[in-house]
Amino acid sequence: MPTDTRRIRGPEVSQSPSLFQCGPAVVPPSHGARADGRQRDQVDVRPVFVRCGLVSQAKGSAYIEAGDTKLLCSVYGPKETERKDETDMKCGRLTTDMRFAPFSCPERGSWIQGSQSKSFSLMLQESLQPALCLHKYPRSQIEVNVMVLENSGSVQAHAITCASLALADAGIEMYDLVLGCSIRQDGSSYVVDPTYLEENNWSSSEHQGGLTVAFLPSLNQVSGLQSDGEMTEETLSAGIRTCIEGCYKLYPVIQQALVKAVRRAAPPPPES
Amino acid sequence: MATVKVSEAEKVYILHGIRDDLRVDGRSCEDYRHMEVETDVVSNTDGSARVSLGHTAVLVGIKAEIGKPRPLVPDEGYLEFFVDCSANATPEFEGRGGEELGIELSNTLYRVFNNKSSVDLQSLCISAGEHCWVLYVDVLLLQCDGNLYDAISVAIKAALFNTKIPRVHVSSDEEGGKEVELSDDPFDCVRLNVESVPCIVTLCKVGHRHVVDATLQEKACSVASLIIAVTHRGTVTCAKKVGGGSLDPESVFEMTEAGKRVGKALHAPLMKLLQQEESLGKKRQKVGFLG
Numbered sequence: 067m068p069t070d071t072r073r074i075r076g077p078e079v080s081q082s083p084s085l086f087q088c089g090p091a092v093v094p095p096s097h098g099a100r101a102d103g104r105q106r107d108q109v110d111v112r113p114v115f116v117r118c119g120l121v122s123q124a125k126g127s128a129y130i131e132a133g134d135t136k137l138l139c140s141v142y143g144p145k146e147t148e149r150k151d152e153t154d155m156k157c158g159r160l161t162t163d164m165r166f167a168p169f170s171c172p173e174r175g176s177w178i179q180g181s182q183s184k185s186f187s188l189m190l191q192e193s194l195q196p197a198l199c200l201h202k203y204p205r206s207q208i209e210v211n212v213m214v215l216e217n218s219g220s221v222q223a224h225a226i227t228c229a230s231l232a233l234a235d236a237g238i239e240m241y242d243l244v245l246g247c248s249i250r251q252d253g254s255s256y257v258v259d260p261t262y263l264e265e266n267n268w269s270s271s272e273h274q275g276g277l278t279v280a281f282l283p284s285l286n287q288v289s290g291l292q293s294d295g296e297m298t299e300e301t302l303s304a305g306i307r308t309c310i311e312g313c314y315k316l317y318p319v320i321q322q323a324l325v326k327a328v329r330r331a332a333p334p335p336p337e338s
Numbered sequence: 339m340a341t342v343k344v345s346e347a348e349k350v351y352i353l354h355g356i357r358d359d360l361r362v363d364g365r366s367c368e369d370y371r372h373m374e375v376e377t378d379v380v381s382n383t384d385g386s387a388r389v390s391l392g393h394t395a396v397l398v399g400i401k402a403e404i405g406k407p408r409p410l411v412p413d414e415g416y417l418e419f420f421v422d423c424s425a426n427a428t429p430e431f432e433g434r435g436g437e438e439l440g441i442e443l444s445n446t447l448y449r450v451f452n453n454k455s456s457v458d459l460q461s462l463c464i465s466a467g468e469h470c471w472v473l474y475v476d477v478l479l480l481q482c483d484g485n486l487y488d489a490i491s492v493a494i495k496a497a498l499f500n501t502k503i504p505r506v507h508v509s510s511d512e513e514g515g516k517e518v519e520l521s522d523d524p525f526d527c528v529r530l531n532v533e534s535v536p537c538i539v540t541l542c543k544v545g546h547r548h549v550v551d552a553t554l555q556e557k558a559c560s561v562a563s564l565i566i567a568v569t570h571r572g573t574v575t576c577a578k579k580v581g582g583g584s585l586d587p588e589s590v591f592e593m594t595e596a597g598k599r600v601g602k603a604l605h606a607p608l609m610k611l612l613q614q615e616e617s618l619g620k621k622r623q624k625v626g627f628l629g
Contacts (some may be wrong), residue, residue, distance in 0.1 A: 085409050
C-alpha cells in the first residue's frame with residue numbers, strides 16, 4: 067500500500083504478540099446472540115454517550131462513545147483560506163482529517179498507512195458536504211479533525227455523527243444533522259453497529275460484507291455510502307434500509323445532546 | 339479530476355436531453371461509448387492491457403514478483419494497486435497534482451478486490467509463510483474524458499486475463515532451507531482465472547435520472563455519482579457514493595439495480611473478446627496506440 071511519507075513510523079522489526087497465538091483465534095458465532103448481548107437481524111445499535119464542547123480551544127467539538135469506540139472531533143473555522151487562487155469565490159471549503167491514535171486498534175499502528183486514513187477522511191468530507199450551507203461562507207475554510215481514541219467497530223459511522231455534532235456546536239449553518247450507521251452482513255444474517263471482532267471476522271460464508279451509510283434524517287437524503295466485501299444487490303438495498311432505520315433510532319439522542327449543550331452555553335434568563 | 343466549465347445554458351440543454359433519454363452524443367442513458375480493449379501491449383510486463391473508452395485511455399501493466407506473504411494470511415498471495423495520473427492527461431496532473439486522484443482510485447481498487455472470490459489468492463502462494471506471488475497492478479491514465487473507474491476496471495480484468503505467471507517449484511537444499519527455482523522453459527506459465535473479477539460501473543445522477551458512462555460535461559451537471567463493482571454473477575463487491583451532493587434513498591435503490599444490470603451485461607462480451615483475441619495468437623493484428 068502506498069505509505070504516508072510525511073509521518074515517520076518506527077522500524078518494522080517488532081510484531082504484535084497476537085500473531086504468535088497458539089490456538090485458533092476466537093471466532094464470533096454467526097448464529098445466535100452476539101457477544102455483547104445485542105440481537106442480530108435487528109436494528110440494535112449500541113447505546114451512545116455524546117457530549118459537546120469538550121475542547122475549549124476549538125470553535126466546536128464533540129465526543130462520542132459507543133460501546134468501547136471512542137472518538138473526539140473538533141471544528142475550526144470558518145477562517146480565511148490560505149490558497150486564494152484555487153478558492154471558488156462563491157462558497158466555502160470543507161477540509162476533513164480523520165486520524166487514528168497508534169494505540170487505538172488491537173495491533174499498534176496498523177492504521178497509520180497514509181492512504182487508508184485518506185479514504186476515511188474523503189468519505190467523511192463527502193458525507194458532511196451536502197449538509198453544510200457552504201454558500202454562506204464564501205472564501206472561507208472550515209476544518210474538521212476527527213481523532214479515534216479507541217477503535218471497537220463502526221468507526222466511520224460514529225465519526226460522521228461526531229463530526230456533524232461538532233459542526234453544529236461550532237455554530238456552522240447546516241441543513242440537517244448527518245448521522246452514520248454501519249452494518250456487517252454475514253451470509254444471510256446481519257449485525258448492526260458491529261464491534262471490531264465482528265467487523266474483522268472473515269468467516270467462510272458466501273456473502274459477507276460491510277456497509278456504512280450517512281443519512282440526513284429530516285431531509286431523507288443519503289449523503290454517504292460505502293460498502294465492501296461481496297453481497298447481492300437485494301442484500302445491499304436491504305442493508306441500506308436497515309442503516310437508515312438505525313440512523314432514525316440515533317436521531318433523538320443526538321438532538322438531546324445538542325439541546326443540552328446549547329442550554330449550557332446560553333446565558334441564564336434575566337431576573338425580571 | 340479534470341474538469342470542464344459548463345455554462346448554465348449548456349447545463350439546461352444536457353439536463354433536458356437526459357430527461358428524455360437522449361444524451362448529447364445520441365446515446366441512451368445506459369449506453370457505453372465505443373470501447374477498445376487490447377492486451378499484451380507492453381512486452382516487459384507479465385500481463386498488460388490498453389483500454390480506450392471514448393476519449394479516455396488507460397494502460398495497465400502487471401508484474402509478478404516473489405515476496406513474503408502477509409502475517410495474518412500466510413497461505414495467500416496479494417495484489418498491490420497503484421494508479422498514476424500522468425501529466426499527459428491534463429496539465430492539472432503535473433507534478434503532485436494527480437496524486438490525490440491517484441490515491442483515491444487505488445483505495446477504491448483495494449476495496450473492490452477486498453474479498454475472497456475476485457481473485458484466487460491461494461493459487462498465488464508458493465510456500466506457506468515464506469514465499470508467495472505479489473502482483474503489482476500499475477495503472478497509467480493516458481487520457482481523461484470522464485468515467486475513469488469503468489475503464490480502469492475493464493483494463494485490469496483484461497490485464498489479469500493476459501497475465502502469465504512463471505511456474506516455480508520449491509526444492510529444499512542441503513541445510514534444510516527452501517529454494518525457489520524458476521522453470522527453464524520461458525513459456526511454461528500459470529494463468530489466472532478472471533471469471534469473478536468485478537467490473538466497476540459509475541452512475542451519475544443528472545436531474546432525476548442516472549446516466550452510465552458520463553462524459554466530463556455530463557459530470558459537471560451532476561452533483562453525486564454512485565460507483566458499483568459487479569461480478570458476472572451479479573454480486574456487488576463495492577458500492578460507493580462520490581461527489582459533494584446527496585442522493586434520495588429511492589434513487590440509490592434505482593441506481594444500484596441499474597448498475598447491477600449494466601455491470602452484469604458487461605462481462606460476457608468482454609470475456610468473449612479476450613478469448614477471441616487470445617485464440618488468434620501470432621496472427622493477431624497489433625493495433626497499439628496509433629491505430
